[in-house]
Amino acid sequence: MRSRPNHSELAQRQRLSTRFYNAFLAPQQELRDLRNRETVFNILLLGTIIVVFLVIALLSISYFVLHNSYVADRLLLSVGVLVYIALIYWLGHVKKIYRLAAFLLTGTYAALATICTWAWGINVPFAMLLFALEIVIAGILLGPKSAL
Numbered sequence: 001m002r003s004r005p006n007h008s009e010l011a012q013r014q015r016l017s018t019r020f021y022n023a024f025l026a027p028q029q030e031l032r033d034l035r036n037r038e039t040v041f042n043i044l045l046l047g048t049i050i051v052v053f054l055v056i057a058l059l060s061i062s063y064f065v066l067h068n069s070y071v072a073d074r075l076l077l078s079v080g081v082l083v084y085i086a087l088i089y090w091l092g093h094v095k096k097i098y099r100l101a102a103f104l105l106t107g108t109y110a111a112l113a114t115i116c117t118w119a120w121g122i123n124v125p126f127a128m129l130l131f132a133l134e135i136v137i138a139g140i141l142l143g144p145k146s147a148l
Helices: 007-025 032-065 069-094 098-120 125-141
Strands: none
Touching: 032 069, 032 098, 032 125, 069 098, 098 125
16 A cells, blocks of 8 residues: 655655746746746647657657667757757746747747648648647737737
């Protein structure tokens, strides 16, 4: 049977989750509307970082463990995408240039949707969903005028 965690373990977990929240998700804007936009931006950025890390991990396993040499280009491209996403994080959190970081993140999803449409055609449901997601992201992060 699992024993119940004691008070110090719970306090340590709470401190760790508070540090994580303050580092990645806590908004820093003063106005309420901008705080809400920044919260959504932070969640999208964190989700994007997690997905890119998973892609890099799977490609690394394929390249280094399974010795599939054809994934080397994809692995390098994924590392480049991670550097680009880190740049967006740096702009948004360190330099506090939220609007530019939001434009870059929105542009990333727009470019991904455009590349999917160009590679697989307009009838692919995934590409249409990405375009719809990009419009919603632009409307939330950049305001209603930018969604158009």
